Amino acid sequence: MKIQIDNLRFTYPTGLEALRGISLTIEAGEQVAIVGQNGAGKTTLVRHFNGLLQPTVGSVLIGDWDTKKYPVAKLASRVGYVFQNPDEQLFSKDVGTEIRFGPRNLGYSKEKIDGLVKRALALTELSDKTETNPYDLSPTWRKMVALASVIAMDTPIVIFDEPTTGQDAPSITRIAHVIAELRREGKTVITITHDIDFCAENFERVIALSEGQVLLDGAAIDVFGQDEILAQTYVEPPQLTRLGKRLGLKETVRNQEEFLNALKR
Amino acid sequence: MAFINLQNVTYKYPLTKTPVLQNINLQINEGEFVAVIGPNGAGKSTLCYTLAGFVPHFFKGEISGTVEVAGMESSKSTLDEWVLNVGLAFQNPFNQISGAKYTVFEEIAFGLENTGVPRDEMKTRVEEALKLTDISNLADRSPYSLSGGQQQRVALTSILVMQPKLLVLDEPTSQMDPIGTREVFGVIRKMAEDGMTVVMVEHKVEWIANFADRVIALKDGQILLEGKPSEVLTSDVLAENGFGISRYTSTAREAKKQGLWKKENLPVTLDEAVEGFSNW
Numbered sequence: 001m002k003i004q005i006d007n008l009r010f011t012y013p014t015g016l017e018a019l020r021g022i023s024l025t026i027e028a029g030e031q032v033a034i035v036g037q038n039g040a041g042k043t044t045l046v047r048h049f050n051g052l053l054q055p056t057v058g059s060v061l062i063g064d065w066d067t068k069k070y071p072v073a074k075l076a077s078r079v080g081y082v083f084q085n086p087d088e089q090l091f092s093k094d095v096g097t098e099i100r101f102g103p104r105n106l107g108y109s110k111e112k113i114d115g116l117v118k119r120a121l122a123l124t125e126l127s128d129k130t131e132t133n134p135y136d137l138s139p140t141w142r143k144m145v146a147l148a149s150v151i152a153m154d155t156p157i158v159i160f161d162e163p164t165t166g167q168d169a170p171s172i173t174r175i176a177h178v179i180a181e182l183r184r185e186g187k188t189v190i191t192i193t194h195d196i197d198f199c200a201e202n203f204e205r206v207i208a209l210s211e212g213q214v215l216l217d218g219a220a221i222d223v224f225g226q227d228e229i230l231a232q233t234y235v236e237p238p239q240l241t242r243l244g245k246r247l248g249l250k251e252t253v254r255n256q257e258e259f260l261n262a263l264k265r
Numbered sequence: 266m267a268f269i270n271l272q273n274v275t276y277k278y279p280l281t282k283t284p285v286l287q288n289i290n291l292q293i294n295e296g297e298f299v300a301v302i303g304p305n306g307a308g309k310s311t312l313c314y315t316l317a318g319f320v321p322h323f324f325k326g327e328i329s330g331t332v333e334v335a336g337m338e339s340s341k342s343t344l345d346e347w348v349l350n351v352g353l354a355f356q357n358p359f360n361q362i363s364g365a366k367y368t369v370f371e372e373i374a375f376g377l378e379n380t381g382v383p384r385d386e387m388k389t390r391v392e393e394a395l396k397l398t399d400i401s402n403l404a405d406r407s408p409y410s411l412s413g414g415q416q417q418r419v420a421l422t423s424i425l426v427m428q429p430k431l432l433v434l435d436e437p438t439s440q441m442d443p444i445g446t447r448e449v450f451g452v453i454r455k456m457a458e459d460g461m462t463v464v465m466v467e468h469k470v471e472w473i474a475n476f477a478d479r480v481i482a483l484k485d486g487q488i489l490l491e492g493k494p495s496e497v498l499t500s501d502v503l504a505e506n507g508f509g510i511s512r513y514t515s516t517a518r519e520a521k522k523q524g525l526w527k528k529e530n531l532p533v534t535l536d537e538a539v540e541g542f543s544n545w
Contacts, residue, residue, distance in 0.1 A: 014410055037442045038414025084413055084440070085359060139356070140305040162413070166356060166439045168304040168468070169509040194414075194442050197512055234444035239471065239512040239535070246539045256516045263525055263542065 001028050001063040001078060001156040001188065003049060009057035010044055010212075018044040020212035021058075028156070029186045031179070033199040033220070036209035037234035042192045043084065045209065046159050049190070050079040062157065077106050080155040084162045084192075086139070086146035095121075095137075095145050096130035102153040113152075120152035123178050140171050147178060158182055160191040164198050176202050200224065200238035200254040208233050225252035266333075267292035268462050269316065269431070273330035276311065276320055285311045287486040289330070293464065293479075295430075298457035300473040300494070301466045303483035304507035309466040310356060312483065313435045315339075316464055318347030335430045349380065352429035356436045356466075358420035362408045369411075370395070370404040373423045380427070394426035397452055413440035421449065425456070432456065434465040438472075450476045470498055470511040474533035482508060499531040513538040 003026040010019040018041045026032055034042050047053040048060045051072040060067045062078050080102075083089045092098035099120055103113045121127045124144040129137065134145045143163070150158060163175050172195075179202055182189050193199050199206065199220070206223040208216040210233035216223045223230070224237040227245070236242065244253040244262060253259045271291040277284045285308045293299055303309050314320040321328045322344040332339035335350040355361045366372040370391055377387045395401045400418050403411065408419055417440050424432065434453070438446040446469060454476045457463045467473055473480060473494055480497040482490040484506055490497050497503070499514050513532045520526040520542075532538040 012410070014407075016410070038418075038440070038445060039412045040442075043412065085357065087357075087359070138305055162440065166436055166468075168507060170507045171305060172509070194440070194446075196443055231444065234442040236443045236447075240516060242535055243513065243516075243538050243542070246535065247542055256512070256519060259516060260520060260523065260525065263520070 002026065002061075003157065003188070004061040005048075005058070006061075007058035008045075008048065008055050008060060010041075010048070010053060011056045018212050019048075022209075022212070022214055023058075024207065024214065024217065026188060026190065029183075029188055030205060031183055031189045031203050032191070032205045032207060033203035034190065034192045034207050034209060035194070035196065035199060035233070035235050036215070037211075040209040040233055041212040042209055043161055044212075046081070046161065046190060046192060049075075049157065049159060050081050051075040052081075073105075076102075076153070076155070078155055079157045079159065080150040080153045081159045082146050082150045082161060082163065084165065086134075086142040089146055089149070090134045090142060093133055094130065095126055095132050095134055095148075098134055098145055099126075099130075099149045099152050102149050106153060108154075116152045116154050120148040123151060123181055124148040125174060140167055143167060144171070144174070147175070151178065151182070155187075157188040157190070160189070160193075162192055162194065164193060164195045172198060196224075196235060197238045197240075200241065208235060221252050221254055224254060268295040268297075268335060269293035269464075270333040271315075271330065274315065274328065274332060275330055276315065276326060276328045278311075278324060278326045281326075285486050286315065289486075289488060291481070291488070293462060295462050296457055296460045297479060298454060298463045298477045299465070299479045299481060300477040301464060301481045301483060302468065302470070302473070302508055303489075306485070307483040308486040309483055310435050311486075313353060313433045313464070313466060316431065317351050317353035317433050318342075318344050319353070322347070350429060351431045351433060352424035352427050353433045354421050354424045354435060354437050356439070358413070358416040358440070361420045361423070362416065367407055368405050369400065369408055369419050372408045372419060373426050376423060376427045390426050390428075394422045397425065398422045399448065414442060414445060417441060418445075418449070425452075429461070431462045431464070434463065434467075436466050436468065438467070438469065447472060468509050470509055471513070471534060474498055474511065482506075484508075495530070495533055495537075498533045517541060 005024045008019055008022040011017045051067045099117050103116050124147055134142055164172050179189055206220045215233050224241045227237050240259045249262045253262050271289050274289040275284050276286040301309050363375050373391045374387050398418050421437050438449050450472045480494050504510055511533050517526045517531045528541045532541050
């Protein structure tokens with residue numbers, strides 16, 4: 001499902017203009033990472049996709065729906081949103097109930113809900129924790145519960161707001177696996193992240209925001225090649241990209257495989 | 266005697282069955298910058314709470330062994346003595362912001378108000394702290410109107426302003442942008458050089474290697490490895506135990522197998538990687 005953003009501007013009630021004229025198209029099934037300085041407007045932007053925020057100027061279309069004309073509850077059938085802080089979205093007495101809540105609200109059949117919940121639990125490796133209260137889990141596993149509860153809604157568009165924050169290496173691998181699985185199913189995945197190495201290894205397209213505007217937008221490899229522009233929004237290229245550049249490799253590299261291949265040439 | 270001295274410390278929260286920290290022995294000198302790494306559930310946050318006196322004074326539970334920090338002994342002192350010497354920045358800044366203040370400036374003054382610092386001194390110290398972490402431009406904003414990373418800078422600043430002898434930081438840069446992260450590491454390094462002792466839980470291995478004096482790798486409540494960043498962070502043991510490692514290290518390890526990395530030691534930092542790969 002396509003997302004079309006046309007000249008989007010947003011001003012908070014305090015007078016802070018967080019988005020200053022953003023136009024973007026995200027095609028169905030794209031995997032997009034949004035990067036940029038703290039306060040650049042990343043979270044403000046994605047909160048427009050499910051109607052949590054409404055444009056002050058301009059428009060956001062989710063498929064053929066203008067977010068101004070559809071309530072958040074309705075948009076939730078098209079856009080799933082995993083919050084930065086899982087504690088802002090979890091409220092059920094156990095993990096199983098928490099994950100059923102979303103798909104049940106969307107009015108799916110019991111069979112479909114059972115299937116979706118089972119798959120979400122398996123993907124996030126929570127199958128043995130369905131009886132546990134989410135708040136008895138460590139923050140790492142609470143994040144997985146938040147992820148599972150959104151994946152279970154089976155929306156064509158899924159947004160992750162800083163999924164790897166505070167996660168350990170096995171958990172980051174698990175999140176990468178979830179994203180790969182969603183890609184395989186043809187879903188659009190939009191992720192805000194400061195973890196540039198994670199970004200390089202899992203996303204094809206990167207959008208860099210700066211002070212409420214799009215600074216760079218393109219294939220990850222092209223965006224990461226422009227380190228001086230990226231620095232304007234406090235982002236550094238991935239570790240291996242920086243290494244390749246320092247070594248004077250001809251092409252921009254993003255990951256281990258590309259780096260070693262370029263080195264051999 | 267060491268500034269921090271933990272002897273055979275074992276601790277269990279009131280409702281858990283197994284100890285979260287098991288027989289921890291740890292000595293840290295004044296002015297040292299120590300990074301703590303480890304997978305989920307290793308006991309990193311609990312170690313922070315122990316150094317900050319929250320364990321056992323706030324969380325209760327069962328503790329054995331001795332905890333000495335800045336000349337205080339945990340079992341013989343109270344939390345209000347402890348807070349004058351030790352500052353703790355929580356993992357989640359949302360949990361730290363008081364909720365009682367309308368502006369960032371007032372939020373950062375909150376700790377000083379509670380410890381009876383005179384008004385003029387308080388203002389000067391808040392202004393200096395805001396400059397130090399480069400958030401003077403946020404002074405008049407509401408703490409709750411900030412982005413995650415900005416909130417995290419406020420939480421950190423509200424501890425730095427107290428000028429504690431020991432600074433305990435639980436993933437202080439987790440929500441910060443990359444260059445902001447490096448700046449904050451630089452600020453903390455400077456504090457350590459000026460004599461503040463720093464214990465910091467962190468996953469960002471590259472910056473630990475660039476700034477910390479020593480690394481402690483925790484797993485299942487025990488110290489698995491301890492030593493210089495360049496030694497601990499390149500150890501094969503880490504990758505096998507669910508620790509995050511730098512891409513420079515993992516890539517050089519693979520390159521070594523293919524004969525593309527000739528040096529004995531693996532790199533952790535960009536400079537080390539550049540040096541090693543320049544003449545393969």
